Amino acid sequence: MASQIAVITGAGSGIGRAAALALGRAGFDIALxxxxxxxxxxTARDLTRHGIRSLAIEQDVADPQGVQDAAERIEHELGPIAVWANCAGATVIGQTAVLAPQxxxxxxxxxxxxxxxxxxAALNVMRRxxxxxxxxxxxxPALRGLPLQAAESGARAALRGFxxxxxxxxxxxxxxxxxxxxxxxAINTPRYGLTRNRTGKRLKPYGAVYEPEVxxxxxxxxxxxxxxxxxxxLGALLDPLRALVAPFYREARLADHGYKAQMSYDWTEGTQPDGLYEPVAGAFGAHGPFDEKSRRLDSPLSIFVPSNLRAGLFGALAAMALASLAGHMKKSRKD
Structure with missing residues (x-):
């Protein structure tokens, strides 16, 4: 695998930076x-210290021609691209009614x-x-459809369908x-302090939060x-089941608790810099400010049980839940 090339977008901080280091240690040369x-x-200096070849390209992923040109440059200077990981992202958080369309x-x-x-861009070179x-x-699933997260939820749902x-x-x-x-x-990255925030309060992760290395x-x-x-x-298995069995309960709970679960008690002071349109200056590593509450290991179910088997388990549990509900309704009609 030493001669294979991996491309990481959003590689300067957060998940992208952690992924670059992890794939580098796994034997890939890395394009950033x-x-x-x-x-x-x-990030490139960190890779070099471990003897990993790298190529850093300043590029906004919202520019399609620039991303395609970057792919061609990587193929020419590093070699054939074997893995392409899209880790770049940006969003705005706040009630949908007050978000600016732009x-x-x-x-x-x-x-x-x-x-x-x-x-x-990856398809264009990989199909060769x-x-x-x-x-x-x-x-x-637990993070889909959160209040205040309409922009992020919509973008990820579109990507899922694509x-x-x-x-x-x-x-x-x-x-x-x-x-x-x-x-x-939720992943403990610097994005919580760099996201365009229209809530007026400091942001915090929703639910269980994991370190970017996970x-x-x-x-x-x-x-x-x-x-x-x-x-x-483990929520990857349980949350869809809960949503299937009691969808209205989740919506009601998010309406009651979804706001305060994502915001601290501290109000922000004035307009905070954010990276929606331009990167915020400064050095930001992979980690955010929530190391003390972040989990450093994935659930054993995620590691040792393949995704297709977990999907089967979810299907079986869902079928059992629906059968139980149908039996209860049938009994109620008889009574």
Whole structure:
């Protein structure tokens, strides 16, 4: 694997930086894409210290031609791209009614279209060889549809549908190119302090929060494995079941508790810098400010039980729940 090339977007900080280091240790040479050259160079220096070749390219993923040009440059200077991981993302958080349309558009351009442009650039070079792995990030079921997160939820849902349509097309054409979606819970990255925030309060993770190395390990599993979907945490199994059995309960609970679960008690002072349109200056590593409450290991269920088997377990549990509900309703009608 030493001669294989992995491309990471959003590689200057957060999940992208952790993934670059993890794939580098796994034997890949790494191409780093991001908007802040200084942070990319810092990541590249970390890779160099471990004897890993790298190439840092300053590039906004919302520019389709720029992303395609970057892919061609990587193929020319590093070698054939085997793995492409779309880790770049940006969003705006706040009640939907008060969000500026241009902010929603920009969040969609970076998170959804940026991943689409990365996928298309990867496909263009990988189809020359008929093989490769493209990795995109999704929200764990527990994070889908959160209040205040309409821009992020919409972008990830669009990406989920895009990848679902792409897979059968690749299979139809006989390409051995895998498109893997990774369902992520809250990850402790610097984004909580760098996101455009319209709530007036400081942001915090919703639910269980994991260190970025856990997400990076899932990206490595996607690169070396055969699954089309990888989930982190036990909630990946339980949350869809709860949503199926009691969908109105979740909506009511999010209405009652979803706001305060994402905001601290501290009000922000004035307008805070954010990275929605331009990167915020400064050095930011992989980790955010929540190390003390973050989990450093994935659930054993996620690690040792394949995604397809977990899907089967979920289906079986859902069927049992529906059968029990149907039996209860039938008994009620008889009574």
């Amino acid at each position: 894409l991001g908007r802040n050259k200084a942070r990319l160079d810092e 902010d929603i558009r920009r969040a969609t351009e970076v998170t959804y279209l940026g991943s689409v442009y990365g996928t298309l 060889r008929g093989q490769g792995t493209i990795i995109n990030l999704d929200l764990a 990848c679902a349509s792409l897979r059968p097309e690749l299979r139809h054409d006989g390409d051995r190119i895998r498109v893997v979606m990774i369902d992520l819970p 997400a990076a390990e899932a990206i490595c599993r996607a690169a070396f494995g055969s699954s089309h979907s990888i989930s982190i945490g």
